[in-house]
Amino acid sequence: MTDTPRYSLAGRIVFISGASSGLGAHFARLFAAAGAAVVIGARRVAQVEALAAEIEAGGGRALAVSLDVTDEASLVAAFDSAEAHLGVPDVVVANAGVVREGRSTHVPADDLRTVVDTNFTGLYLTAREGAKRMIAAGSRDSEAGRIILMGSVTAEMTQQGDAAYGALKAGVAHLGRQFAREWIRAGINVNTVQPGYIATEINGGWFATEGGKAQVASWPRRRMTEISALDDMMLFFASDASRQVTGTTISIDDGQSL
Ligand code: NAD
Numbered sequence: 001m002t003d004t005p006r007y008s009l010a011g012r013i014v015f016i017s018g019a020s021s022g023l024g025a026h027f028a029r030l031f032a033a034a035g036a037a038v039v040i041g042a043r044r045v046a047q048v049e050a051l052a053a054e055i056e057a058g059g060g061r062a063l064a065v066s067l068d069v070t071d072e073a074s075l076v077a078a079f080d081s082a083e084a085h086l087g088v089p090d091v092v093v094a095n096a097g098v099v100r101e102g103r104s105t106h107v108p109a110d111d112l113r114t115v116v117d118t119n120f121t122g123l124y125l126t127a128r129e130g131a132k133r134m135i136a137a138g139s140r141d142s143e144a145g146r147i148i149l150m151g152s153v154t155a156e157m158t159q160q161g162d163a164a165y166g167a168l169k170a171g172v173a174h175l176g177r178q179f180a181r182e183w184i185r186a187g188i189n190v191n192t193v194q195p196g197y198i199a200t201e202i203n204g205g206w207f208a209t210e211g212g213k214a215q216v217a218s219w220p221r222r223r224m225t226e227i228s229a230l231d232d233m234m235l236f237f238a239s240d241a242s243r244q245v246t247g248t249t250i251s252i253d254d255g256q257s258l
Contacts, residue, residue: 007235010035012144014238015082015089017069017126018096020047022200023150026227027093027234032060034235039082039089041067042096061086069096069122070114079129088137091146091238092130094123099202104163112164119168120175123149127179127190135186145188148237149176151249153196153225156257169194173249180247189246191237196225196253219256229254 014031018024020042028040032055040048045066052062063085065078082089098118100111127147139145151173154166176192183190197215199207206212207224216222229252236242251257 006241007232007239008035009091009235009239012036012091012238013039013082013086013089014091014093015039015041015079015130016093016095017041017067017122019051020044022202023195023198023227023230024093024095025051026230027095028055028062030231030234031091031238032058032062034239036091036238037061037063037086039063039065039078039086041065041078043068067096069126070117072125075122075125075129079133083133088133089130090134090139090142090144091148092127093148093150093234093238094126094130095150096122096126097150097152097202099162099165101161103160107164115164115168119165120171123172124175127175131179131183131186131188134188135183139187140185141187143187143243144240145183145186146238146242147176147179147183147188147190148234149173149190149192151176151192151194153194153251153253153257155194156251156253176249177247184246189237189242191242191246192249193230193233193237194249194251194253195230196251196256198225198227200227219254220258221254221256223254225252225254225256 014036019040042048048064052064055062067078068074134145152169155170173192180190
């Protein structure tokens with residue numbers, strides 16, 4: 001028997017994009033509690049600064065950075081800042097995401113570009129920037145490199161209103177496999193987590209509307225996914241426990257996609 005926590009992240013540095021709310025903010029608290037120093041990036045700097053102060057007040061280590069994943073220079077600067085203040089991140093959670101609802105016959109081109117730029121190109125560049133630096137810092141020997149991509153249950157289903165979002169999330173899962181193959185000998189594992197519908201800013205007030213309630217009623221368990229349902233899998237993918245797990249995609253959706 002040992003009293004070492006199975007998913008200890010002591011000594012690890014975790015970079016999270018889109019950490020000003022929802023899942024990203026939740027993961028920041030989760031990883032900090034597991035012993036990691038967390039780099040929390042978002043456009044809403046005041047919110048990540050408040051979160052960093054909360055984590056530090058609780059005895060953790062956190063650095064707030066300004067980050068817009070659609071702006072390559074901003075991404076590079078955020079990683080530079082992480083490196084300068086804490087060190088090269090061992091774990092990158094590419095989490096920032098947006099939704100633009102609308103029937104495909106009427107989607108404005110600008111909305112489409114925003115969704116592609118954030119959910120695909122931004123996620124890609126977040127992973128790229130992290131992997132490049134992990135490799136330069138010796139991930140091949142440490143085998144501690146971890147990249148977690150935030151996919152979505154929408155990759156597994158079709159519905160009306162967010163065609164590009166769902167298609168891009170399906171692309172994210174395959175991108176994860178591509179990255180995993182490319183970086184497999186560089187000591188970096190890449191895995192994709194596909195959450196079910198969780199009440200956060202991204203879905204706004206939708207699930208309180210009649211349409212939203214009808215959608216919940218259509219799922220086998222007739223309920224939202226709880227944010228904490230992701231915790232163990234996130235800790236697993238970030239830690240040594242997943243040393244031989246790469247290129248996988250897991251849905252944690254309480255069966256919503258069944
Ligand atoms: P959220 O809106 O609370 O969080 C998304 C975060 O990304 C926000 O803080 C937002 O400001 C940030 N962001 C958006 N564009 C950005 C940019 N250009 N640069 C930096 N940050 C940016 O929603 P969430 O539910 O926490 O979403 C987190 C991730 O989980 C997203 O990738 C989303 O697609 C995915 N997801 C969410 C659900 C759900 O039901 N909540 C389900 C499946 C997948």
